[in-house]
Amino acid sequence: MIVTTAGRPDEESMALAKAACIKLSLPFKDRKKRSVSAMIQEYGAEILVAGKNRYAFYTSTESEPFFFHPNSAAFRLKRMMKGEVDPFVETAGIDKGDTILDCTLGMGSDCIIASFAAGAQGKVRGCEVHPVIAFIVQEGLRLYKDGSQELLEAMRRIEVIPRDSLEYLKEQPDKTVDIVYLDPMFEEVIEESDNFQSLRAAGFHTQLSEEWVNEAKRVARKRIILKAHFRSDLFEQFGFERKVRLASKFHYGTMTI
Structure with a gap:
């Protein structure tokens, strides 16, 4: 599993990505404008994306990510x-x-x-x-x-x-x-x-x-x-x-x- 940011990272998403890496002991990979699916294929890993005020978890088996919402x-x-x-x-x-x-x-x-x-x-x-x-x-x-x-x-x-x-x-x-x-x-x-x-x-x-x-x-x-x-x-x-x-x-x- 790896951590990355949203497609256009800002200071907030970079801070969230760093916090996730520290908390979960996971490596960080720069997004470099790549799609999440491309990164999943390249690294053979599930991906935690740090976006604006939230995280999204992508697996190789699901087309939609998991993210928090009170629903x-x-x-x-x-x-x-x-x-x-x-x-x-x-x-x-x-x-x-x-x-x-x-x-x-x-x-x-x-x-x-x-x-x-x-x-x-x-x-x-x-x-x-x-x-x-x-x-x-x-x-x-x-x-x-x-x-x-x-x-x-x-x-x-x-x-x-x-x-x-x-x-x-x-x-x-x-x-x-x-x-x-x-x-x-x-x-x-x-x-x-x-x-x-x-x-x-x-x-x-x-x-x-x-x-x-x-x-x-x-x-x-x-x-x-x-x-x-x-x-x-x-x-x-x-x-x-x-x-x-x-x-x-x-x-x-x-x-x-």
């Missing part, structure tokens, strides 16, 4: 501010001041909603095992500037853990997190955006296991939440109470501790 979190938060109930927040039973551990951070949309619901006194952490995806989301949560003040504040409060979530759970003391959230991305595609497809291609996907659920039970104080495709049998397999959502491609499952 559905932006309009979900707007609805919440108007008094509407978010299904995830309702199912998880998130209260002000709660601590939430998202074991499958992905693009961070649910973490943003959890952060808003838990408020300034809450604490939201998200695990992402792919170091580059974790870096892009972490920096995106920090650098993103569009959106309401409430959205940006919720984003800034999230802590990204660049770790395998099972290994991270094993290190946590008993009953130290109010809610543990599991959203494994290995069965069927739920989201349909190009950005989500690139995330699936780039990320590591670990199947839900009894060990993973048992560690979540040990660490959680209130409940564990599972998100999976509506055709999934994970809810029944691991003892979650399925919350059917007739108009949605995915269901939530709850396990009260």
